[in-house]
Amino acid sequence: MQRGRGLSLARQQGEPQVAVLAGGGGVDALLKLEPERPGRMYGLISRLKAVTGRREELAAVLLEGSAGMPGCLSYVVARDLADPDALWVTEVWDSRESHRASLALPSVRQAVERGRPLIAGFGERHETEVAGGHGLGG
Amino acid sequence: MQRGRGLSLARQQGEPQVAVLAGGGGVDALLKLEPERPGRMYGLISRLKAVTGRREELAAVLLEGSAGMPGCLSYVVARDLADPDALWVTEVWDSRESHRASLALPSVRQAVERGRPLIAGFGERHETEVAGGHGLGG
Structure with a gap:
């Protein structure tokens, strides 16, 4: 704590x-x-808006691109129930540095390229320091 | 997907x-x-404001109260880096019903009682349907 x-x-x-x-x-x-x-532990909570009708494709790209990232303790992609175009991505990393390093991974760079045309805009984004919890490192 | x-x-x-x-x-x-x-899968992303200076106590109460909840796949408590009084709680459940049932657990009810005097206010709250990710069910 x-x-x-x-x-x-x-x-x-x-x-x-x-x-x-x-x-x-x-x-x-x-x-x-x-x-x-x-x-x-470093955390990120981000909201993305997909191009209308392409939210599922964007979710799939994000999930595929985020597999096997070193230092990533949790990475969850979720559909906003109040907005049919919005996704939330919540992340927990063992350090801020691990997150930064992930941006250079080939799998992540490819996902960024594939995801770009599916994204209509970026919403709020919050950086956190994770105090603890359940489901980390699974 | x-x-x-x-x-x-x-x-x-x-x-x-x-x-x-x-x-x-x-x-x-x-x-x-x-x-x-x-x-x-059902998700919640919530922001809480602690009474000034009592954020760590509130985080501890939330983490203790959330241990061992049936159907909870992820429960993360994080400090907002931009606001010294704010906490984020991100949750993933195997169903909306499991979340609802958790509110009746003695451990959760006790945490609500202990946490109440530490909370200055509730911020945004987003319900989601979780598409997938890493660190669920850990």
């Missing part, structure tokens, strides 16, 4: 643990740090 | 399969239905 509190900058951007030691108080600081910060 | 299309009312609200048979075309209809509709 207390992940990320107080020491939230230490490993942001995926810097290795050694950076914490180099910049801070040595082994004592590390020993204090570890129980509080086993990791810092 | 095609879940829920065309036959979307048949098992909504958790009605048993027999209701489809009784109302419709018998075994042929069932055979046509099954490949298309192995299930209908």
